[in-house]
Amino acid sequence: MKVGFIGLGNVGGKLAGSLLRNRIDLTVLDRNAQVMADFAARGAGIAENAAALMRECDVVITCLPSPAISAAIMDEMLPEVGPGKTWLEMSTTDEAEIRRLAALVEQKGGTAVDCPVSGGCHRADTGNISIFAGCDRQTFERVLPLLTRLGRRVLHTGAVGTASTLKVMTNYLATANLLTCCEALVTMKAAGMDLATTYEAMKISSGTSFVHETESQLILNGSRDVSFTMDLILKDLGLFQTIAERNNVPLEMSPMIIDIMKDGQSRYGERANTDDIIRRLEEATGLSILAEGFPAELIDDEPEEPGYEVFPPGRARPVAAE
Template sequence: MGGWPADHHRSHGCRQAAEGICWRRHARHGRHGRHDVSRNAQRFDAGSKAAGVFAENAESFDPASPIQGRLRQGPPFSFPPFQTTFPSRQQETDMEKIGVIGLGRMGSAIALRLHQQGYPVTGWTRSGRTVEGVAAAASIAALVADSDTLILSLLDDTAVASVLDACLACDLGGKQIIETSTVVPTILKDRIAAITSKGATAVDAPISGGPELVAAGTCGVFIGGDDAAASRAQSVIAGFSNRVFHVGPLGTGLVMKTINNSMIQVYFAGLQDMMPLARRAGLSFETAMRIVAGGPAGTPMLIDRLPRVLGEDDSVGFSTAAAYKDNDVFQRVARSFGLEAPSVAHAAKGFEAALKAGIGEQDVATTIPLAYRQG
């Protein structure tokens, strides 16, 4: 969940944008070169062919710099090369052959984005769904045999476990597995010894951001895995993300997503709690939301979704049902470390109310006006 519109710097005077800590970092990228970040980048233009603006006068990534999201503590973050132009046919022969398992909204976006970037991509999904322009495999075994890299984008723990077990029945020599699904990390960790014994590598690499950010190449990805596996994974993930963080060993990618996206859910819960107060006091919903979004309590995520919150846009970036499913995963991740997350548990109540109201497949932004109406 989350993201920023093309014009939020201009229309809302976003303080975070002025300080250079927006998710859609403006950058210059070279083929197989370093990912550079610019202090003097132009405004992001969602309509541009590259789905972004690439700045002159870029500087190398510096974890100590204030422009790097104030990330001055902890291990260094590595930004991968990011391809902004399609490779030639000769270059294409040197690229990893990608197999995407799971072609739901996220998996389809990943497959299509990598295909558009020039990667040879094949997809497989249990339902038989296909993606225009992306080759379809007849089975997981056929997909594995024809791929160097396997990207999993699946619904839940059961699906991921089943697919990993199916992959383990195949020849995995020299292959890598990139697990992007939002599931508990123990599923992959419990199988990593078997995966490596077959000559393969694996990382968990959950995504923060919906399909629209994947399509634009501006989603966030948190990689958990050893250095060698993470480095190889980054070279592929750079095809659909310019915000890739190697955060630690296997499993920590999902923990980082739990922390990051739980904060978003808790923010939504706060808005849901306050909207009944606005209604009972006679404040119009639009007045309350525009003041919150435009002031210090606003966030880029809220600004991005404001048209959906106000009913001006009925497109779905991330559904309430998906957010509710993720909430359960986040709570289980916390409990696996002996912790409770009461604020995350509270956030689940707003999603449950939306499901009962029959709007589970609508964007999560619709939970906020629902809370106002039910107030």
Template sequence: MTDPAADPGPIAFIGLGMMGLPMASRLVAAGFSVRGSDLSEQALAAFAAAGGIVCASARTAAQGTTIVITMLPNGSIVRDALLGSGGAALALAPGSLVIDMSSSAPMETRQLAEELSAREVFLVDAPVSGGVKRAVSGTLAIMAGGDPAQIERARPVLSAMGSTIIATGAPGSGHAVKALNNYVSAAGLVAACEAVLIAEKFGVDPNVLVDVLNVSTGKNNSTELKLKPFILSRTFASGFSMALMAKDLRTAADLSEQLGVDAEGARDAATLWAEASATLGKAADHTEIHRFVAGRSVKPEQGG
């Protein structure tokens, strides 16, 4: 069995996308030897330029490592990258650790933890919050679910990518908390957008409304960090896609149903964001929800 307190040696990082590339680069900058794998040649070239070691496949990246990090679009892709044909977990020795930093479905994560445990491989689910900007600066908020000893084992690695690491409980709990966090964030953003539209209709300067919100009880992440920079400016360039937000909201709504919790707000939010994503396209930034809400708010003039 691998000694958790020992030097982790080379780390495999699978998934060098918009978030994965800066996260893996932070590990390289912190002095870790990182072996990256991705389907995109462009991503691999960028990782090599950052000092990373490029590998042809997930399994090749994992060979000779005891820690594998995944940062992929969803839990199904994570499972395939680990346990599918040529999967990374197939190359791991007993006692190795997988850290899934993707936004995966909590119940699927529980099942994956059991499957990896049967191979004597540990799983910590450690999704992140903060977007590309905080991935680049290494100041992500990280939610970690799993055995406490394995979370501590992962902490030095996670600390190179995030400034806040919170243990959330058993395997899958990190992914549950991440989905619920994004539900609350998305609900606050929609409320803020609706408030802006109402203020404008009444003749109030939206910038004034935002200033009031941010010194009052209506203040939230969206009023502080999204309304003026991305929505009132019409740049819509926060770096987090609407499709990913819609996915996380569906995860939260599905979890409530799986647990027998009647969460109408979560269901409504998942439906709204799914409609917005379908209307505006997968490439739309999540702050473009304002455009969708504005379009829905236009009422035909009533005849006299």
């Protein structure tokens, strides 16, 4: 199987690196020539353009920053799509847009899967990230061996579009967690609590979360370098809000979260890291939320293991997957 990968950013570059590490025949494409040169030095092929990549590969994976960019890339690739071609969309995108693009791929005889990832850049780097996959069951079983090279836990979510729907939900939850962690840390500092002790109390209690156990460490270190920026999270929050509005759900917290992140973006820059949002409270209180002993970057300390499919509670394992 020849695999093409478009989009070698913070997440995409690490996912593509997992394919190289697992000796997949890989060709890459990115607008950053230096990044492509680095991959070439590691054994990857270099594509001239998106159309050539689709023409030369059996599977093409995209991991891009916005639905508009994904659509533009698909416009380039579509003339080369045909029977035997598979497109894996690993970007965080709009579920209606992925369904539209998937229909175009299928009309040409190809196959489309929306399969965004979740778990952070540090887990993408080690192949331990989680993957959602939206497609029919037969297609899922065909691409599962490749997905388990890219990630650890793979969940078949249903038809095309369901994976993207769930992905933006998880990013909404992660952002809500981030904001509550920021408020908790600043309030405890104001109350005179030791921040390292506060971190541990949160970690071992009912108040813990994945975001706390990862991003709170970067906040306390001061690096706040989570490799995820405010423009991207605002895109994802907007997608989640759109899903709610399409389905007539009158959300209350979501609009507030969007307003807070927009304010952070206006203060600290469009491409500021999302963890910089704590600076709003630091500036409002005059407090510094720092502590000794926390890392400047996240390192996944789980050993890389073969990936596998996970099943929802009460859901029987499909006979065809035995």
